[in-house]
Amino acid sequence: MTKHFSVPPSRDGVGPSCVSLPPGPWHSMLDFFEQRFPTISRAMWQQRMEQGLVIDERGAEVTPDRPYQPHQRVYYYRAVVDEPHIPFDEVVLYQDEHLVVADKPHFLPVVPSGNYLNETLLLRLRQKLGLAALVPIHRIDRDTAGLVLFSVQPASRAAYSALFAERQVKKTYEAIAPWRGELSFPMTRKSRMVEARHFMLQHEVSGEANAVTHVDVLEVHGDLARYALSPVTGKRHQLRVHMAALGLPIVGDGLYPTLTPEGQVDYDRPLQLLARSIEFVDPVSGQRRHFESGRRLLFPLSGQGK
Numbered sequence: 001m002t003k004h005f006s007v008p009p010s011r012d013g014v015g016p017s018c019v020s021l022p023p024g025p026w027h028s029m030l031d032f033f034e035q036r037f038p039t040i041s042r043a044m045w046q047q048r049m050e051q052g053l054v055i056d057e058r059g060a061e062v063t064p065d066r067p068y069q070p071h072q073r074v075y076y077y078r079a080v081v082d083e084p085h086i087p088f089d090e091v092v093l094y095q096d097e098h099l100v101v102a103d104k105p106h107f108l109p110v111v112p113s114g115n116y117l118n119e120t121l122l123l124r125l126r127q128k129l130g131l132a133a134l135v136p137i138h139r140i141d142r143d144t145a146g147l148v149l150f151s152v153q154p155a156s157r158a159a160y161s162a163l164f165a166e167r168q169v170k171k172t173y174e175a176i177a178p179w180r181g182e183l184s185f186p187m188t189r190k191s192r193m194v195e196a197r198h199f200m201l202q203h204e205v206s207g208e209a210n211a212v213t214h215v216d217v218l219e220v221h222g223d224l225a226r227y228a229l230s231p232v233t234g235k236r237h238q239l240r241v242h243m244a245a246l247g248l249p250i251v252g253d254g255l256y257p258t259l260t261p262e263g264q265v266d267y268d269r270p271l272q273l274l275a276r277s278i279e280f281v282d283p284v285s286g287q288r289r290h291f292e293s294g295r296r297l298l299f300p301l302s303g304q305g306k
Contacts (some may be wrong), residue, residue, distance in 0.1 A: 008055050008075050014117065015125030016075035026068040029054075033076075041141045044079075053077040065077035080117040085266065090111045090121055092129070093147075093291055098284050099160070100125065100134065100150040101291050109142040138164050141237065143254070146173070146275025146293045156269060157285035166232070170279040172230050173239055174218070176272035176297050179193070179225040184215040189242040200256060203235045204245055211235040213242045217287040224251065228276075239273065251300060271298045 008016050017235040019036065026032040031047065034042040046064045048054055054062040057073040089104035095101075102121060104110070109120045111212050117123065137149045137160045151157040165168050190209040193202050211233035219226045227248070229239050235257070243249060244256035254260035274297050279290045 010132045013123050016077050018075050021070045023070045028067045029062050030064040072243050086119045098156045102148050103293050104148050106145045110139045142276050143271040144273045145295050147278050163280050172277045174274045174276045175227045176251045179220050189213045202241050211238045
């Protein structure tokens, strides 16, 4: 007989996370959660359980002294202590029954991770628009500003996701980076990118290319230039890695070519990278869609802003 699991509803736009309980030596559910998530204190897990934020697959609240029972699923609601506020606002550019297009500011993550939960584009939009089922169709870096598309309905979600998987979406970014007159534009950067030794970074290695970016120049401003970047593929940090490899590190980049120590966020020096426009044929309506960010990148007052 097939076992059916009941997933608890979202709370304030936040859906629950799930963990499957393996066989083990734990005496209580609290013992298990303390060992399974060592970065969260035992006192914090006890508080969450007492607040009804940990629930089993039958919908019953998990109490701190409840005996450990393997071979079941338990759901819990994430909480972030001292979550930093991002002092910049997103803008909704378009909304219909299937699609939401948002213009994201720099520094705002798209989805919850690490120290960010409510201060993410997804949670802000779910709460602002009252759309609990909203999910991003694609993502851009927290440091990058610009366009992000969201699916409203599960029924049409696969059709929109297929556009990105099949490379049927034309995306154009803008970046401000050093000007090198000896380089010839437009150009195409092709390379093989893999995860670097540090978990946050990617780097280029020898081998068959899996990352392709078209690069052109829009304007030159002293020792800097505004570039148009058109990614053919969608590797993580692709544009930042490709520009750095060309000797054109994007102004304000805290990862490439040099990793900035964690926690040193300077709101006055955003990464000068913008998801400027996006174009595709809507798989539901058949209409050609074209969206433009209302944000603009600014040349630093002097030098390269380093």
